[in-house]
Each structure stands twice: as C-alpha cells, then as structure tokens.
Amino acid sequence: MSTRTVTIGALCMASAISFAQPIDMEIDPAQSSIDLAIEVDVGIASDTDTESSSLSGFLRVELDDYGNPSQISLHDLSVMIDDDLSFNWSFGFFGSANASLEGGAVTWGSTDNIVGPVPITGGAFLLPDVPVALMGTMFVSYDIFIIGGGSETISLADQGDFFSNIEGSVAVNGDEITLTSTLPIDITTPLTDDTGTELGTLTVTGTGTIVATGAAPGCPADLTGDGILNFFDISAFLNAYNAMDPIADFDGNGIFNFFDVSAFLNAFNSGCP
Numbered sequence: 372m373s374t375r376t377v378t379i380g381a382l383c384m385a386s387a388i389s390f391a392q393p394i395d396m397e398i399d400p401a402q403s404s405i406d407l408a409i410e411v412d413v414g415i416a417s418d419t420d421t422e423s424s425s426l427s428g429f430l431r432v433e434l435d436d437y438g439n440p441s442q443i444s445l446h447d448l449s450v451m452i453d454d455d456l457s458f459n460w461s462f463g464f465f466g467s468a469n470a471s472l473e474g475g476a477v478t479w480g481s482t483d484n485i486v487g488p489v490p491i492t493g494g495a496f497l498l499p500d501v502p503v504a505l506m507g508t509m510f511v512s513y514d515i516f517i518i519g520g521g522s523e524t525i526s527l528a529d530q531g532d533f534f535s536n537i538e539g540s541v542a543v544n545g546d547e548i549t550l551t552s553t554l555p556i557d558i559t560t561p562l563t564d565d566t567g568t569e570l571g572t573l574t575v576t577g578t579g580t581i582v583a584t585g586a587a588p589g590c591p592a593d594l595t596g597d598g599i600l601n602f603f604d605i606s607a608f609l610n611a612y613n614a615m616d617p618i619a620d621f622d623g624n625g626i627f628n629f630f631d632v633s634a635f636l637n638a639f640n641s642g643c644p
Contacts, residue, residue, distance in 0.1 A: 396585035413571035416462035444487030468513035475507035480532035592638035
C-alpha cells in the first residue's frame with residue numbers, strides 16, 4: 372500500500388484511536404462574574420477586603436454526544452478578570468495597606484492532560500482536580516506599626532498550579548450548548564519586603580461563576596451530505612483520499628497521510644449532533 376492508498380480494512384484498524392471533537396465555548400461576561408476576598412495577615416493584625424468583576428474568556432470542552440451528552444471532559448480554560456481590582460486593609464492602630472490587581476486571570480495549569488471524561492447526570496457534572504493557575508500582578512503598599520512602610524509587587528503566576536473541583540451543568544438547545552459552572556479559588560502566598568523578609572501572608576479566596584456557550588460541531592465526516600454517517604461516507608472518503616481531493620485533507624495541512632485518516636475517523640465516530 373502506498374502512502375496515499377487506504378483500504379476500508381485500514382480504516383477499521385485505525386478506528387480504535389478515535390476520539391470526540393472538542394469545542395471552544397465563549398464565556399459570557401454579562402452572566403459571568405468573580406467575587407474575590409483577599410486577607411492580609413501581618414501577625415500582629417489582619418484584615419480582609421472584597422472585590423468583584425465580570426469574567427470573559429473561553430472553556431474547551433468535549434462531550435460524548437452533542438445532542439444528548441452523558442459525559443464531559445475539560446481540555447483547556449482561560450478565564451479573564453475583566454476589571455482591575457482595588458483592595459484596602461485597615462489594621463486600626465497598627466496601620467493600613469492597599470493593593471491593586473491588574474491583568475487577573477485563571478488559566479489552565481502546566482499540563483497537557485485533560486480532565487475527564489466524567490458522567491453528566493441530570494445535566495450536572497463534577498470535574499475533579501482541575502489544574503489551574505492564577506495570573507496577574509498585585510501591587511501592594513503598606514504602613515504597618517513595627518514593620519514600617521514599603522511596597523511590593525507580587526506576580527501571581529509565581530505561585531504555581533493549584534487544583535480545584537469544577538461543578539456545573541450542561542444544557543442543549545438545538546445546536547447551542549450552554550455550560551454553567553463554578554470555579555472556587557483558594558491560594559496563599561507569602562508577603563515579603565524588598566529584602567525578602569517575610570511580613571506575613573496574603574490569602575486569596577473566592578468563587579467564579581461562569582456561563583459559557585458554544586455551537587455543537589458540524590458533521591465534517593458526512594461527505595455525502597445526507598445527514599447520516601454510514602459506509603457511503605467511508606467510501607466517499609476513500610475515493611477522495613486516493614484522488615488527493617482537498618475534501619479528504621482532514622487535518623488541513625495540504626498533505627495526504629495517516630493523520631488525515633485519523634482525523635476522518637475521529638469525526639466519523641463522533642457522529643452528527
């Protein structure tokens with residue numbers, strides 16, 4: 372068999388590696404928000420202030436069936452805090468501190484692994500141990516009794532990954548998929564001065580409420596255009612592939628090889644929404 376010639380038998384053998392098709396879902400800032408509470412503890416005193424903002428960004432999810440899903444996986448997320456946030460802490464007799472958070476975000480952690488699949492029951496799901504990281508820069512200034520005055524710049528990205536459970540629900544309305552979820556945040560970082568002396572701790576807690584929508588994927592493997600996936604679509608792919616027809620270039624790189632076969636099988640086994 373040449374590098375281009377593919378038989379039905381080869382398609383069947385390769386079908387064991389097929390997967391569903393993930394989609395990107397856009398976060399709706401009109402329905403999505405985050406409420407953050409930041410506690411500054413300097414030993415002799417502590418105080419907490421809260422702020423909130425709308426959210427935007429995307430979630431990349433995979434459903435086993437986009438018409439009637441029973442399983443969900445999470446591939447990626449990027450949740451942007453739309454507004455810069457300002458915090459003020461008062462320690463009474465002991466002084467005060469203030470801070471601003473710029474470019475805040477919650478992103479996928481430093482891993483290529485996906486989370487799931489997990490079951491969807493009655494429309495609800497729980498994704499456990501999702502690896503996420505905080506992004507953004509915190510500018511802190513303070514004037515505290517005994518400790519003195521000063522300022523610090525904290526990069527939240529330096530704090531590394533933490534793991535959070537994401538609960539939510541999935542609703543299907545025609546071709547539109549709506550995902551509603553909550554993302555809890557809980558991370559503590561040292562508060563140090565310019566010399567590296569630890570002044571106390573800064574604890575960030577809160578909950579992001581996320582509403583994201585996306586379109587169910589089309590049916591690219593339906594090469595006959597009849598809305599049904601069957602032998603005739605496989606035959607149409609084989610003919611197009613061996614003729615080097617662009618419709619068989621399923622990975623879109625202009626080369627006809629096994630990766631196009633794999634991409635076709637992924638699409639074929641994902642079914643039509």
